[in-house]
Amino acid sequence: xxxxxxxxxxxxxxxxxxxxxxxxxxxxxxxxxxxxxxHSPALEDADFDNKPMVLLVGQYSTGKTTFIRYLLxxxxxxxxxxxxxxxxxxxxxxxxDVEGIVPGNAxxxxxxxxxxxxNAFGNAFLNRFVCAQLPNPVxxxxxxxxxxxxxxxxxxxxxxGYDFAAVLEWFAERVDRIILLFDAHKLDISDEFSEVIKAxxxxxxxxxxxxxxxxxxxxxxxxxxxxxxxxxLGKIVNTPEVIRVYIGSFxxxxxxxxxxxxxxxxxEQDLFRDIQxxxxxxxxxxxxxxxxRARLAKVHAYIISSLKKExxxxxxxxxxxxxxxNNLGEIYARIEREHQISPGDFPNLRKMQDQLQSQDFSKxxxxxxxxxxxxxDMLANDIAQLMVLVRQEESQRPTQMVxxxxxxxxxxxxxxxxxxxxxxxxxxxxEWVVARDKPMYDEIFYTLSPVxxxxxxxxxxxxxxxxxxxxxxxxxxxxxxxxxKDGMLDxxxxxxxNHLIKVKLEGHELPxxxxxxxxxxxxxxxxx
Numbered sequence: 001x002x003x004x005x006x007x008x009x010x011x012x013x014x015x016x017x018x019x020x021x022x023x024x025x026x027x028x029x030x031x032x033x034x035x036x037x038x039h040s041p042a043l044e045d046a047d048f049d050n051k052p053m054v055l056l057v058g059q060y061s062t063g064k065t066t067f068i069r070y071l072l073x074x075x076x077x078x079x080x081x082x083x084x085x086x087x088x089x090x091x092x093x094x095x096x097d098v099e100g101i102v103p104g105n106a107x108x109x110x111x112x113x114x115x116x117x118x119n120a121f122g123n124a125f126l127n128r129f130v131c132a133q134l135p136n137p138v139x140x141x142x143x144x145x146x147x148x149x150x151x152x153x154x155x156x157x158x159x160x161g162y163d164f165a166a167v168l169e170w171f172a173e174r175v176d177r178i179i180l181l182f183d184a185h186k187l188d189i190s191d192e193f194s195e196v197i198k199a200x201x202x203x204x205x206x207x208x209x210x211x212x213x214x215x216x217x218x219x220x221x222x223x224x225x226x227x228x229x230x231x232x233l234g235k236i237v238n239t240p241e242v243i244r245v246y247i248g249s250f251x252x253x254x255x256x257x258x259x260x261x262x263x264x265x266x267x268e269q270d271l272f273r274d275i276q277x278x279x280x281x282x283x284x285x286x287x288x289x290x291x292x293r294a295r296l297a298k299v300h301a302y303i304i305s306s307l308k309k310e311x312x313x314x315x316x317x318x319x320x321x322x323x324x325x326n327n328l329g330e331i332y333a334r335i336e337r338e339h340q341i342s343p344g345d346f347p348n349l350r351k352m353q354d355q356l357q358s359q360d361f362s363k364x365x366x367x368x369x370x371x372x373x374x375x376x377d378m379l380a381n382d383i384a385q386l387m388v389l390v391r392q393e394e395s396q397r398p399t400q401m402v403x404x405x406x407x408x409x410x411x412x413x414x415x416x417x418x419x420x421x422x423x424x425x426x427x428x429x430x431e432w433v434v435a436r437d438k439p440m441y442d443e444i445f446y447t448l449s450p451v452x453x454x455x456x457x458x459x460x461x462x463x464x465x466x467x468x469x470x471x472x473x474x475x476x477x478x479x480x481x482x483x484x485k486d487g488m489l490d491x492x493x494x495x496x497x498n499h500l501i502k503v504k505l506e507g508h509e510l511p512x513x514x515x516x517x518x519x520x521x522x523x524x525x526x527x528x
Contacts, residue, residue, distance in 0.1 A: 014283040014393055017386050018048045018290055025378040026290070029371045030297050033304040033364075038355050039296060039347065040173055041117035047174060048286060050114040051095075052278040053143045055171050057200075058181030059193055060149025063212040067181065067250045068093055068144050071275075073405045077101045077132040089128045090167070091146040096133025104129035114174060121170075124161030137404025141279045145171060150193045164192065165199040172203045176278045176285050180209045184217055184225050189232050197236045202292075204239050208246065208274065215249035215256050215264065222247070222260065246271040276402045283390050291383060294375055299345050302335045303328075303352070305367035317362065325356050422508025423500070427517050434492075434499045434518065441495040454488040460497070467501045473510070477501060480514045483523045492520035 022043055029035070036042055056064040065081050076093050078101050092107075092115070102110075104126035108119040118129065128148070147168065172178055178200060189197070200207065211229060214222055226247065237243060248264040248271070249255055255264070307324055311317060324331070332346050401407075419427070426433025434441075448459045457478075464474050481497035482489060489497060496518060504510055 014287065014386055014389050015048050017382075017389065018286055019045055021378055021382055021386075022048075022290060025374045025382070026294050026297060029301055029375050032368060032371055033297075033301045034359075035297050035300050037359075038300060038352070040170070040293070041120060043293075044111070044114065044116055046112060046114040046116070051141060051143050052176040052282045052285070053092075053145060053171075053174065054177045054179060054275065054278070055145045055147070055168075055175040056179050056181060057147055057168065057196060058150065059183070059186070059190060060151060062149070062181040062183040062186075063250060064149070064181050065146055067179075067210070067212070068146055070250045070252060071144070071406050072134075072136050072138050073252075074134070074136060076134050076136075078130055079132070088148050089130055090125075090148065092129075092131040092143060093139065093146065094131055094133055094143045095136065095139035097135060099134045100132075102131040102133065107131050118167075118170065121162050121167055125167060128162075138402060138407065140404070141402045142176075142275070145175065150190060150196060165195050168196055169199045172200045172206070173289065176206065176282060177275065178203060178207045180207060182209065182211050182229055184211055184213045184222070187225065187228055187232060189236060194236055201238075204237065204241075204243070207237075207243055208271070209233065209243050210250065210271070211245055211247045212250055214247045214260070215258070218257060219259050244274075272407055276407060279402065280394065283393060287383065287386055287390060291379065294379055295345050296347065298372060298375055299335070299341060300347065301367070301372060302339060302341070303331065303347075304364050306331050306335060307356075307361055308364040308366050311361050311364075321356075321361050324361070325353050328353050328356070422503050422506065423511045423515060423518065425503075427515070429517070432517075432521055434495050434520070437499065437502075438491075438495045441498045442491055444498075445491050445494045450491075454486075454490050455494065457487055457489075460489050460494065464497065464501065467505060469501065469504060473504060474501075476510055477504070480510070483514070483519065492522060496520060 027042060030042065056067060058064050065079055069075060069079065069081070072093075076091075077099055078089070078091055094113075104118075105123075107113055107115050107129065108126065109116070113131070115129075115131075119126065148164075150164075180197070209229070211226065214225075217225060226245070229245065230242070233243060246267045247260075248267045250268075255261060310320065310324055312320055329349055332343075332349065335341060336343060336346070444463060445455065448455045448463060460478075461474075464477070467474070469477075477497055477500045480500060481493050483493060483496075499518070500510060
């Protein structure tokens with residue numbers, strides 16, 4: 001056993017390593033202390049092998065289904081869009097060779113899909129759960145889960161027939177990104193939506209917010225709507241950090257009020273970049289979730305064994321059980337002190353008290369330190385091995401990106417984000433773009449006493465610092481402009497330096513290498 005600790009296990013792939021660690025080290029602890037009855041069902045192989053998933057959540061008619069349609073650029077089976085609550089099912093949109101729909105009951109018996117444990121939510125849920133399969137390049141690297149629109153009335157909430165918040169929580173544990181959609185026209189967060197956001201409490205790192213249909217309101221109103229949304233979210237999401245909110249209009253129709261087009265384009269690019277990074281970070285996310293689960297399982301084992309220890313062996317079991325459930329907060333505090341566990345690792349107190357009411361405490365197991373030591377060993381040694389493997393896998397693979405659909409539309413050609421702006425200005429012009437303002441720059445150039453048609457670095461610096469840009473930026477501009485690297489600037493290089501200063505002052509980023517269209521005509525032969 002000691003030798004085992006010194007030599008952590010060797011794994012070929014991250015996915016295989018996670019499966020083996022879970023089955024051999026964490027699962028025995030979970031089963032011994034009934035972890036699955038309290039928190040989350042056991043993980044299966046498909047949970048470690050599946051593609052990254054994106055979960056869309058929002059009130060009805062906020063554009064969830066339209067958002068998927070926009071990403072895929074094609075309809076998917078079972079899709080219904082309308083202003084009334086139309087999507088009444090959970091739809092997992094996944095890659096398949098043939099278009100079609102797999103109903104929920106068939107889906108939860110498929111070992112290749114990560115949905116087997118959803119059968120615990122019963123028929124009422126499974127009748128409202130389908131998988132839409134279709135061949136699409138976007139779905140080759142991610143899957144998307146569309147959810148029913150969240151309703152605002154109490155009546156509809158009760159008549160669902162299954163625990164909506166619990167289902168979303170199950171998905172939240174297993175997905176890589178949760179996108180909350182809001183409509184710029186109706187920001188009210190209903191009771192059910194508020195409950196759902198609270199159910200996603202431990203997954204704030206996966207959450208992003210999209211303020212959709214923002215093209216339907218003027219700039220001044222949009223600022224107010226954005227402020228109101230942040231205020232509403234601040235009351236529900238109890239974190240000091242601000243959730244990232246993307247503003248835009250995610251469908252393929254013309255913008256109603258095009259004033260904020262630039263803003264929408266920039267926000268869309270940011271959101272696309274975030275979604276495109278998911279396949280690259282998928283292994284790391286699964287590793288992170290396993291560590292989170294192991295920490296919770298450890299705390300759960302301490303709680304259950306403490307309750308078992310306090311129980312009498314013969315009489316007064318019921319009274320003692322009630323007393324222990326009521327004093328669970330004190331038990332938490334004691335475990336926290338004895339085992340130096342952070343309070344953030346403990347499960348929700350009220351929820352745990354409710355679940356303990358229906359349990360038979362006499363069936364609980366006492367503390368088995370060997371099981372806990374195995375999990376400690378896993379966290380200390382094996383996870384570190386896997387971290388190295390994650391980095392190796394990332395470096396060996398070509399950069400994994402989500403491709404196809406809406407992600408391709410802006411990649412190439414004049415409709416790419418920022419095309420023809422900033423340093424890209426004049427990219428398609430026959431003439432050198434700097435020549436437009438060169439006469440003005442030449443006037444300044446000849447006041448700086450050039451020798452043999454060139455000015456020294458010291459003289460150029462006097463003029464360039466007038467822009468008030470920091471030295472780090474001016475240094476980069478100097479490197480880009482001094483094309484022949486002689487430490488001096490001729491009239492064309494000086495004009496180029498001033499052009500790049502103008503680009504930076506207008507709020508654009510500087511390129512790392514000088515684009516070919518910015519090369520002065522007389523220098524083009526040098527670089528060739």
